[in-house]
Amino acid sequence: MSDAPASMNKEKSRKFRETGSTHFGDTDFAEESIDQIGDATWGEVASACCNHDAEGWGKIFIGACGALFFLYFFLFSLELLGNSAKVLGGCSAGGLLSEDTNPVAGLVIGELATALVQSSSTTTSIVVTLVGAEAVDVKSGIYLIMGANIGTSVTNTIVAMGQMGSGDQLERAFAGATVHDLFNLLSVAVLFPIELITGYLYAITKAMLPDTVEKGDKWAGPLKKIVSPLASRVLKANKDVIKDVATKKVESCDSYYPVACIDGIEDYANCATKCDKAAGESFANGDCGRVGLITCDKTIGCPAFFQNGATRQDDATSGGVCLFLSLCLLMACLMGLVNVLQRGLMGMSTRIIYKATKVPGVFAILIGAAITVLVQSSSITTSVLTPIVGLGVIQIEQMLPLTLGANIGTTITGLLASLVSGKVEALQVALAHLFFNLSGILIWYPIPFMRMIPLNGAKALGKWTQRSRLVPPIYILVAFFIIPLGLLGLSALFAEKTTGFTVLGAFLVILVAAGIARFVWWWLKQEGRAKFITFFGHPFCHGGDETALPEDMQYLKAKVSQLAEHTGLPEDEEEGVEMDIEVQPKEISGGTAEEEVVVVEEAAAVEEEAAAVTESADIAKSAD
Numbered sequence: 001m002s003d004a005p006a007s008m009n010k011e012k013s014r015k016f017r018e019t020g021s022t023h024f025g026d027t028d029f030a031e032e033s034i035d036q037i038g039d040a041t042w043g044e045v046a047s048a049c050c051n052h053d054a055e056g057w058g059k060i061f062i063g064a065c066g067a068l069f070f071l072y073f074f075l076f077s078l079e080l081l082g083n084s085a086k087v088l089g090g091c092s093a094g095g096l097l098s099e100d101t102n103p104v105a106g107l108v109i110g111e112l113a114t115a116l117v118q119s120s121s122t123t124t125s126i127v128v129t130l131v132g133a134e135a136v137d138v139k140s141g142i143y144l145i146m147g148a149n150i151g152t153s154v155t156n157t158i159v160a161m162g163q164m165g166s167g168d169q170l171e172r173a174f175a176g177a178t179v180h181d182l183f184n185l186l187s188v189a190v191l192f193p194i195e196l197i198t199g200y201l202y203a204i205t206k207a208m209l210p211d212t213v214e215k216g217d218k219w220a221g222p223l224k225k226i227v228s229p230l231a232s233r234v235l236k237a238n239k240d241v242i243k244d245v246a247t248k249k250v251e252s253c254d255s256y257y258p259v260a261c262i263d264g265i266e267d268y269a270n271c272a273t274k275c276d277k278a279a280g281e282s283f284a285n286g287d288c289g290r291v292g293l294i295t296c297d298k299t300i301g302c303p304a305f306f307q308n309g310a311t312r313q314d315d316a317t318s319g320g321v322c323l324f325l326s327l328c329l330l331m332a333c334l335m336g337l338v339n340v341l342q343r344g345l346m347g348m349s350t351r352i353i354y355k356a357t358k359v360p361g362v363f364a365i366l367i368g369a370a371i372t373v374l375v376q377s378s379s380i381t382t383s384v385l386t387p388i389v390g391l392g393v394i395q396i397e398q399m400l401p402l403t404l405g406a407n408i409g410t411t412i413t414g415l416l417a418s419l420v421s422g423k424v425e426a427l428q429v430a431l432a433h434l435f436f437n438l439s440g441i442l443i444w445y446p447i448p449f450m451r452m453i454p455l456n457g458a459k460a461l462g463k464w465t466q467r468s469r470l471v472p473p474i475y476i477l478v479a480f481f482i483i484p485l486g487l488l489g490l491s492a493l494f495a496e497k498t499t500g501f502t503v504l505g506a507f508l509v510i511l512v513a514a515g516i517a518r519f520v521w522w523w524l525k526q527e528g529r530a531k532f533i534t535f536f537g538h539p540f541c542h543g544g545d546e547t548a549l550p551e552d553m554q555y556l557k558a559k560v561s562q563l564a565e566h567t568g569l570p571e572d573e574e575e576g577v578e579m580d581i582e583v584q585p586k587e588i589s590g591g592t593a594e595e596e597v598v599v600v601e602e603a604a605a606v607e608e609e610a611a612a613v614t615e616s617a618d619i620a621k622s623a624d
Contacts, residue, residue: 041355048352066340071384072227074333078155078380079231080326082118086237087293087319089116091253094245097126097136103143103196104491107188108484110147115480120152121377122239124414126246128430132423135247141429142201145414146188146436149407153181154480156382161472162334163390167465169338173390174472175462180382180403181479182454187440201439205431209424224376235305235322238295256292259310266308268296294318338387345393357394361401361445368405378403378410396462400455404445407437486512 052060093113101109114123127144130136136144160177163169195201244250260283261271271289281287293315296302305318345353359367372381382403388394394402414430444450464471490512493505522528 045352045355060344063340063344067337067344070333070337070340073329074337074384075227075380076230077326077330077333078383079227080234080322081155081330082122082379083231083235083237084319084323084326085116085118086122086239086242087235087315088323090237090239090242090293091245093117093123094126094242095252097123097130097144097246101140101143102491102495103140103192105488105495106140106143107147107192108488108491110144110149111151111480111484112147112488113144114148114151115154117242118155119377119379120148120410121413122242123148123151124410124430124433126239126243128414128418128426129243130246131429132418132426133247134425138425138428138432139199139202142195142432142436143192145429145433146192146195149184149433149436150181150188151480152378152410153177153184153382154476155379156180156386157472157476159330159334159383159386160390162331163338163387164469164472165335166390169390170465170469170472171462172392172396173386173462174465175396175458176389176394176399177382177386178461178475179396179400179454179458180406182457183400183403183440183444184407185479186444186454187436190443191436191439201432201435202428204435205428208431209428229300232297232300232303234303235318236295236297236303238291238293240295241293253293253312256290257310257312257315259290259292259294259306259308259315261289261308262286264308266296266302266306268298268301271302271306271308272296272298334387338391341388341391341393345391353393354395357398359398364398364401365405365408365441368402369409370405372406372409373412376410376413378406381406381409396455396458400451401445404437404441407440408434411437 093116096109096113110123110127113126114120117123124145127136127141127148131138131141156177157174160170160173163173191201238256241253241256245253250256259271261267263270265271272291272295273288275281275283275288283290291306292310292312294303294306294310296306305322307314307318310318368381372378375381385394385399385402389396389399411430411434414433415427418426418430444454461471461475490505490508493501493508496502519528523532
């Protein structure tokens with residue numbers, strides 16, 4: 001009875017394999033670091049990929065169909081999530097972008113607007129439009145673009161939270177998501193003051209500009225043609241409202257309500273067709289309809305959540321319902337996709353996977369850029385890659401160059417928008433976006449020492465999720481909302497340019513700096529780290545395991561002594577000598593069958609308790 005579990009454990013651990021390689025599904029899968037992964041040959045990769053019998057190919061086909069099914073609806077949920085966010089936060093984002101700002105406020109507004117609409121592509125397109133319409137100058141547009149680069153990484157961080165069911169998967173997924181965040185934050189931390197002092201992005205892009213820019217046509221990526229039709233049947237956001245509010249063509253979104261369709265007919269021609277002012281058409285005369293934040297599609301018609309006569313509150317309610325539904329569908333599809341991939345990879349050696357996915361950094365950057373150009377969204381690229389990192393298929397060291405490529409690929413959206421506008425200034429802002437990302441890559445990626453800064457930071461954040469599942473939501477709130485809003489408030493005080501507000505702003509800056517210094521002192525010198533860990537509490541926090549370890553060991557020794565007395569086995573006289581207890585029922589003299597069963601069960605219980613205490617000790621050591 002005891003041999004079967006032992007053989008099963010041997011089959012599922014690298015410790016009992018001659019090659020020493022880890023396979024997906026091993027009990028110690030999470031213990032293997034990237035340095036411990038052995039090298040495989042391309043012959044082994046080809047054999048693992050293509051050498052299957054008919055039953056194996058059938059399972060692969062079914063698994064591939066399942067993965068594509070969940071992937072499609074995962075992308076659909078991301079599209080619906082973006083549309084819902086635009087309906088809910090579009091007016092606020094447009095209002096933020098319309099403000100005359102200083103550089104710090106511009107940076108924060110770009111980040112907040114992107115976090116609200118869940119799309120850096122939308123923000124950059126609006127900024128390019130604002131510059132083309134001369135509503136925002138080029139220098140302010142550059143700072144808005146920098147902020148948009150930070151806000152774009154919110155989506156994949158939310159996706160990482162979908163793997164909370166497994167602590168190890170959450171750690172890897174959160175690290176894979178936040179490596180994008182940290183790269184963007186570090187790039188802004190270095191390049192923002194340089195641009196503020198020297199204006200190098202403005203100067204470089206100014207020198208590259210042609211005399212004129214011819215207007216081009218909009219380009220829709222292939223993914224948009226596949227996913228958008230279904231999403232547009234549910235909810236379609238009206239980006240024109242956001243642009244009109246940002247360019248101050250209207251005072252607020254209220255100008256578009258209530259929604260009105262000609263003769264009450266809900267279709268694109270009667271609801272969403274714009275009035276031809278040159279022909280004397282007007283909404284007041286009933287020549288054309290009017291739509292708000294939810295609009296109709298020219299090909300598909302009006303979505304399910306479109307309502308004739310809707311008020312702004314009605315549209316906001318529809319956006320909130322769709323946001324909730326999209327998040328539920330996102331998590332369901334994420335779990336389905338992860339489950340299918342796990343089943344397909346079960347038993348596969350990490351050596352094989354690492355060999356197949358390990359490509360030079362430059363090529364990984366090109367792959368990330370190419371994928372993002374096709375899907376026209378860096379958020380989609382990184383959100384699809386995040387659960388794959390969580391599974392351990394892609395290492396975080398490979399995730400970094402892929403996200404850098406996604407950052408480059410997303411600049412194509414701005415370039416296309418600038419060509420549509422036909423304005424030289426709009427093209428300059430789009431080029432500044434491209435050179436900002438290229439500059440960040442040159443700073444943080446080529447030199448190994450610099451590359452390890454975002455990588456180690458992301459790994460540390462991932463490890464914190466092992467202590468508490470509250471880390472990801474707290475991180476999102478603090479990094480993308482609380483700190484930016486605080487900076488926006490401080491910058492607003494200085495923007496007033498009055499003595500009173502300036503003095504108040506300076507006092508608050510000194511207060512914040514003193515608070516940060518005090519926190520660092522508390523963290524390093526006054527056991528702040530231990531207190532912070534304890535704050536999260538049981539069962540998420542494992543920081544208390546080290547404290548409870550001595551009591552657990554005493555309890556375990558007492559149990560071993562009781563078992564030794566019951567079985568008649570001698571106890572070890574030397575301290576520190578490990579006892580390997582194997583209970584053989586047939587050697588117990590004078591015992592009944594029932595007693596033998598009890599002994600075996602007690603031995604199994606002691607072994608389980610010993611394994612639990614050892615695991616607690618390992619967690620406590622790794623946490624330090």
